[in-house]
Amino acid sequence: MVNVPSLVSLSIDALKRELIHGDDLLPHVYELPLELFNSLVECLPPLALQKLQSEIYGNFDTAWKALFKFRWPDLAECVKPVDWQQIYWETHVQNCLDEAAEIALLPSFSGCLGEIQILGAKANGFNTIGSCQV
Numbered sequence: 001m002v003n004v005p006s007l008v009s010l011s012i013d014a015l016k017r018e019l020i021h022g023d024d025l026l027p028h029v030y031e032l033p034l035e036l037f038n039s040l041v042e043c044l045p046p047l048a049l050q051k052l053q054s055e056i057y058g059n060f061d062t063a064w065k066a067l068f069k070f071r072w073p074d075l076a077e078c079v080k081p082v083d084w085q086q087i088y089w090e091t092h093v094q095n096c097l098d099e100a101a102e103i104a105l106l107p108s109f110s111g112c113l114g115e116i117q118i119l120g121a122k123a124n125g126f127n128t129i130g131s132c133q134v
Helices: 007-021 034-043 046-055 061-071 084-105
Strands: none
Touching: 007 034, 007 046, 034 061, 046 061, 046 084, 061 084
16 A cells, blocks of 8 residues: 655645745744644754754754764764754765865876865755655
8 A cells, every 4th residue: 555645744845845945935934833843843954954043043953963863873872062063064074075085086086176076975965855754
């Protein structure tokens, strides 16, 4: 039997897409009931969460911790940060720099550092709009 998404899941997916690609919805997101708002926050990719957090005061530490654990499960137990948002972005930037350094050190690389494109898992996932089961 096919698994049919709930109306809440479909609504949260639509809100995620709008948060990622537009700004028109932000004032309305703040008016959501707390249960729906929390469900939305738990499903947001990093850039959408960053965008929401920059516009609204609140504690998003649990969401950042979950994103960190999802992306770097081996590091999550070793790190005890005060600010999960900061450690998430620091780790992401470090991964991008490490990948760029690997590419720049290849004997076949003859370009400028600004020409390096980070592909794969390090660049993916920030605007991923997967479905969220609520």
